Amino acid sequence: xxxxxxxxxxxxxxxxxxxxxxxLAMLDLSGEMGKVAIxxxxxxxxxxxxxxKQYGKKPEKTGQKMASVSSMSDSQIRNxxxxxxxxxxxxxxxxxxxxxxxxxxDDVNEELEEENIKEQVRNLAYEHxxxxxxxxxxxxLTLEELENLPLGTAVNATDVAQLSGHNRVKGIHPVDKNGxxxxxxxxxxxxxxxSNEWLADDKxxxxxYLEGRxxxxxxxxSYNPDLPSNKSIIDSGEKGYPVHVFARHKKxxxxxxxxxxxxxxxGIDETGGHYFILIRKEDVNMALPDxxxxxxxxxxQIFDSTQxxxxxxxxxxxxxxxxxxxxxxxxxxxxxxxxSIATGVPVSDFSGGDQSNSYLRRRGFEVITLSHNSPxxxxxxxxxxxxxxxxxxFDFDEYLLFxxxxxxxxxxxxxxAGISGTGKTKLIELFAEAVGATSENGRFELIPVRPDWxxxxxxxxxxxxxxxxxxxxxxxxxxRANKDLSHxxxxxxxxxxxxxxxxxxxxxxxxxxxxxxxxEEIRTNKIFRDTDFTFQEDRxxxxxxxxxxxxxxxxxxxxxxxxxxxxKKVLDRANTIEFNEITLDNYGGLQEGDTGKxxxxxxxxxxxxxxxxxxxxxxxxxxxxxxxxxADLKQVNDFLQLAxxxxxxxxxxxxxxxxxxxxxFGLMDKNTAFDWQLLQKILPRVQGSSRKIYQxxxxxxxxxxxxxxxxxxxxxxxAEDILNSNQSLSWPRSAHKIAYMLGRYEDDGFTSFWA
Numbered sequence: 001x002x003x004x005x006x007x008x009x010x011x012x013x014x015x016x017x018x019x020x021x022x023x024l025a026m027l028d029l030s031g032e033m034g035k036v037a038i039x040x041x042x043x044x045x046x047x048x049x050x051x052x053k054q055y056g057k058k059p060e061k062t063g064q065k066m067a068s069v070s071s072m073s074d075s076q077i078r079n080x081x082x083x084x085x086x087x088x089x090x091x092x093x094x095x096x097x098x099x100x101x102x103x104x105x106d107d108v109n110e111e112l113e114e115e116n117i118k119e120q121v122r123n124l125a126y127e128h129x130x131x132x133x134x135x136x137x138x139x140x141l142t143l144e145e146l147e148n149l150p151l152g153t154a155v156n157a158t159d160v161a162q163l164s165g166h167n168r169v170k171g172i173h174p175v176d177k178n179g180x181x182x183x184x185x186x187x188x189x190x191x192x193x194x195s196n197e198w199l200a201d202d203k204x205x206x207x208x209y210l211e212g213r214x215x216x217x218x219x220x221x222s223y224n225p226d227l228p229s230n231k232s233i234i235d236s237g238e239k240g241y242p243v244h245v246f247a248r249h250k251k252x253x254x255x256x257x258x259x260x261x262x263x264x265x266x267g268i269d270e271t272g273g274h275y276f277i278l279i280r281k282e283d284v285n286m287a288l289p290d291x292x293x294x295x296x297x298x299x300x301q302i303f304d305s306t307q308x309x310x311x312x313x314x315x316x317x318x319x320x321x322x323x324x325x326x327x328x329x330x331x332x333x334x335x336x337x338x339x340s341i342a343t344g345v346p347v348s349d350f351s352g353g354d355q356s357n358s359y360l361r362r363r364g365f366e367v368i369t370l371s372h373n374s375p376x377x378x379x380x381x382x383x384x385x386x387x388x389x390x391x392x393x394f395d396f397d398e399y400l401l402f403x404x405x406x407x408x409x410x411x412x413x414x415x416x417a418g419i420s421g422t423g424k425t426k427l428i429e430l431f432a433e434a435v436g437a438t439s440e441n442g443r444f445e446l447i448p449v450r451p452d453w454x455x456x457x458x459x460x461x462x463x464x465x466x467x468x469x470x471x472x473x474x475x476x477x478x479x480r481a482n483k484d485l486s487h488x489x490x491x492x493x494x495x496x497x498x499x500x501x502x503x504x505x506x507x508x509x510x511x512x513x514x515x516x517x518x519x520e521e522i523r524t525n526k527i528f529r530d531t532d533f534t535f536q537e538d539r540x541x542x543x544x545x546x547x548x549x550x551x552x553x554x555x556x557x558x559x560x561x562x563x564x565x566x567x568k569k570v571l572d573r574a575n576t577i578e579f580n581e582i583t584l585d586n587y588g589g590l591q592e593g594d595t596g597k598x599x600x601x602x603x604x605x606x607x608x609x610x611x612x613x614x615x616x617x618x619x620x621x622x623x624x625x626x627x628x629x630x631a632d633l634k635q636v637n638d639f640l641q642l643a644x645x646x647x648x649x650x651x652x653x654x655x656x657x658x659x660x661x662x663x664x665f666g667l668m669d670k671n672t673a674f675d676w677q678l679l680q681k682i683l684p685r686v687q688g689s690s691r692k693i694y695q696x697x698x699x700x701x702x703x704x705x706x707x708x709x710x711x712x713x714x715x716x717x718x719a720e721d722i723l724n725s726n727q728s729l730s731w732p733r734s735a736h737k738i739a740y741m742l743g744r745y746e747d748d749g750f751t752s753f754w755a
Contacts, residue, residue: 003092003111004120010088011128016064018085020125020132021048024152026093026104027112027122034104034112038095039620041102042077046621055145058137071520073617122152123256130154130254143180146244148323154254155246160184166229172211174232181241183232185261185278189249195273203258204280206245209273210266223274225266233276237263240346242281291342293363299341300326300333307337317379324357327366327666332379335360335367368666378665381607388434394423400577402667403676404431407575408608410658412552413512415496415570417559417754418579424556425494432490435603443489445477453499456507460527461542467534469542478527479542481551485521488605489551496555497563501570509573511547513650515613522549522610550605559754568685572650575658575680578753612660615653622660629656632674636682639699643692651681675731678704683737687752694745697738704735716743 011020025044029036049059049069060067065080072080086095092108095101104112112118133139141159157169164173164184171194173184187196187208194209210230212223225234236243243262246255261278268274307313317325317332325332335356336347357367386401404427407414416424429444437443450458459474471479474491481489496505507527514525524547533539555574557563566576612618619626633652640646655677662673686693698709706729707722709715719739729735737753745751 002117003108004117004124006091007121007124011124014128014132016066016084017060017129017132018066018080019088020129021045022081022085022089022093023125024048024122024150026102027118027125028150030102030104034109036102038078038081038100038102039074041081042074043621045077045081046072046074051148055139055142057133057139061136068520071517073517074619074621075616119152123154126152126154126256127254130156143175143177143182146182146184147180149244149257151257151259153257155257156254157186160186160246160255170211170229172229172233174229181239183236183241183243185233185243185245186255187245187247188251189247195269196275199277203247206258206261206278207267207275208245208278209275212274221273225274233263233278234266235263243278245278288339288345288359289343291363293365295342296338296360296363296365299338300328302341303333303338304331324367325666326360327368327663327669329669329672332368332666366663366669368663378607379667381603382665382667385431385434389427389430392430394426394430396423396427399668399672399676401431402662403680404577405608406658406661406665406667406673406676407577407680408552408554409610409661410575410654411512411573411610412547412549413574414552414554415557415566415574415576416554416579417557417576420558422579424579425492428490428492428554428556432488435488435608437488437490442477442480443484443487444492445473445490446492446494447473448494449496449498449504451498453504456504459504460507463532463534469533469535469538471542475527475542475545478545478547478551481548482545485548485550486605487550488603488608491551491553493553493555495558495563497557497559497566500564501555502567505570508547508553509569512573515547515549515610517613517617522613523547549609552608565752565754566684571681571684572648575654575677576684577680610657612653612657615649615656618657618660625660625663626656628670629659629674635703636678636700639696639703640682642696642699643686643688643690645685645696647682647685655681671730675704675733678731678734679737683734683741684753686741687750689745689750693751694742697742697745697751701735701738701742704731704738705729714746716746 007023014020022041022045025041025048026034026036029040029044045066046069049066052059053069058067059069065072065076082095082097086093086102092105094103094105096103103109112121140162141155143163146163160173161167161170164175166173171186171188173186175182175184185208187206188194189196189198196206196208199205199207210223210225211227212221214221223230225231233243235241240262242260245258245261247258248255260281262281264277264279266274267277313334316322316334322334324335326335326338327333339345339356339359340347360367382402382405383398385405386396386398389396389401404414416427418424425446429446432438432444439445447459453459457472459472461469461471461475464470477489477491493505502509511524511527515522516524526543527545527547528543530539530543533543557566559565615626630652633647633655637646655674658677659670659673662668663670667673668676686697694715698715701715701719702708705722705726707726709718709722716739719735719742723729723732723735723739741751741753
């Protein structure tokens with residue numbers, strides 16, 4: 001008995017989808033040697049279930065672990081694969097834990113190399129997945145799903161008829177919905193009435209007969225190319241929309257997806273039968289002409305000025321069929337359209353995905369994967385918050401708001417620093433209000449810090465003389481947040497450094513470091529111990545409280561003679577955003593009466609909450625950007641080591657998370673985002689009077705500007721000259737701050753980040 005028959009028996013005894021998905025991962029990822037790195041298989045697993053969730057389908061049965069795919073770490077998925085499907089498939093697949101490698105057994109790999117066996121096994125896996133999911137999730141095939149369907153996916157005629165609205169017995173199904181146009185073809189190879197056949201072994205060329213009519217008296221068939229169904233295929237060649245082909249070998253079987261095709265020509269056989277020649281779309285793509293980055297930039301300008309406002313391009317990035325976007329200066333662009341504008345090549349003549357993305361990346365542009373699992377497009381949501389705040393009469397820099405959002409997303413503890421009266425507290429209040437959190441509904445709490453606080457009792461609570469626990473205001477907010485995990489809650493610690501932060505907030509700072517993933521929630525250890533309470537009713541009410549992932553703490557600070565400085569313990573645990581840029585002739589944004597025009601709905605906490613706790617949570621999926629960030633930080637650390645100020649793993653991880661979120665959401669370009677992080681996570685830790693501090697700052701300035709400071713006495717003035725004459729700096733915000741710190745060192749013999 002061959003592998004096809006053996007797997008047929010295995011799949012029939014399925015309890016979950018895991019065996020079929022594991023076999024598909026091996027078939028799709030393994031080369032001639034039949035080997036796959038375990039991390040690649042884990043990534044395939046995650047993408048399979050995430051894709052179902054993206055298209056509104058259930059990833060798995062309730063109770064199965066992959067039903068909560070978004071909360072599963074890579075290590076959890078790997079453990080699941082090893083203990084379940086790989087154990088049951090051990091007759092065919094070997095897992096070498098030392099090498100981190102999966103491989104087909106030699107005899108299995110040899111059999112899979114035989115003609116059509118691999119395709120048969122792939123189709124078998126998809127057939128069993130089809131029947132498995134139909135039992136508990138009979139969700140229909142969607143047009144968005146069709147645009148990115150894996151080869152081999154199984155459907156029946158009813159699925160396609162529901163999608164197109166045409167009769168299920170039809171073979172040709174034109175579809176024109178939601179701005180997406182295509183044709184779906186159900187093809188029986190060697191059928192009773194139509195002798196459809198593959199004209200190439202790799203199924204890149206298909207002979208498919210036109211729909212015709214049979215004369216009842218003569219038995220003769222007639223063909224009309226202008227019949228709407230036939231014409232829809234013919235027009236695909238000229239208009240560039242795809243023909244999606246699903247094929248089977250005999251009546252009664254499921255159809256399997258074979259790819260996107262395009263009409264090439266009509267033909268007539270010896271009996272007078274009319275047929276189409278369809279060519280797989282990837283095989284007709286032309287090579288793109290070479291253009292310069294400047295020509296791509298010009299295409300971006302053309303899109304902004306002539307196309308972005310057109311109805312057909314409104315909300316393009318929200319369509320589930322749109323997987324990628326070119327991200328440039330905080331705006332998103334459709335990659336294929338930009339290439340088409342720059343090269344003059346119609347979008348129908350080249351592929352999206354890898355071809356378009358690599359073309360743009362080779363010219364230095366950033367292409368991101370759009371996150372459709374999120375509650376709406378992130379760029380639009382954050383831009384909406386910005387407009388809301390503007391409408392309230394406060395005109396902050398847009399990138400400042402993007403930065404504030406990313407800082408909250410990275411870790412729910414942010415510090416806003418600067419001189420008094422710059423709008424720090426108002427930014428927090430209005431941001432919270434814009435996402436539906438107000439003091440009226442109990443989801444925004446302003447807590448003025450008092451100078452006499454020297455422990456956490458004023459925030460968390462204390463036992464009175466009778467032993468009764470008196471909860472602090474912070475504890476009450478935590479209670480409300482724990483009961484309402486789907487909505488964000490905000491606490492503003494106003495003028496938080498009037499007292500020593502390390503004294504009254506030390507318990508919270510330590511708790512932050514216990515954040516871990518629990519199912520779909522990230523939370524800390526419990527705030528209180530049993531021994532903190534005397535009475536059982538207090539223990540029952542408060543003992544199980546924890547810092548949940550919907551609670552965001554933002555502190556405002558003024559750095560003057562009345563306040564206390566921060567220790568590295570505090571600075572390492574927060575993003576510190578400085579407010580010092582004042583434009584007195586800026587009178588604010590829209591008038592108060594205009595707020596209704598830009599008001600936004602209450603936002604689910606998924607929009608704000610963190611996705612990662614540890615660096616391993618984003619590996620290997622995000623390895624490329626992790627490697628880039630670590631390479632930049634190693635250069636920074638080389639200079640910080642001069643003064644023994646190098647950053648550790650916590651700072652590395654949080655900067656990396658910030659950069660990943662920024663790339664995924666397309667808010668800022670990489671240099672702008674890293675500039676914010678250098679300014680917020682690295683430079684606030686720098687202070688002192690030693691010569692090493694001065695030399696270190698000179699080195700960091702060169703890293704930010706790629707310009708050397710020749711003077712070791714008057715470096716500040718030289719730095720200012722460089723900044724004034726150079727507009728194309730890698731990290732300009734950090735460079736300006738370093739120039740200020742150099743000047744302060746030269747004037748006072750001491751320097752620090754704080755003005």
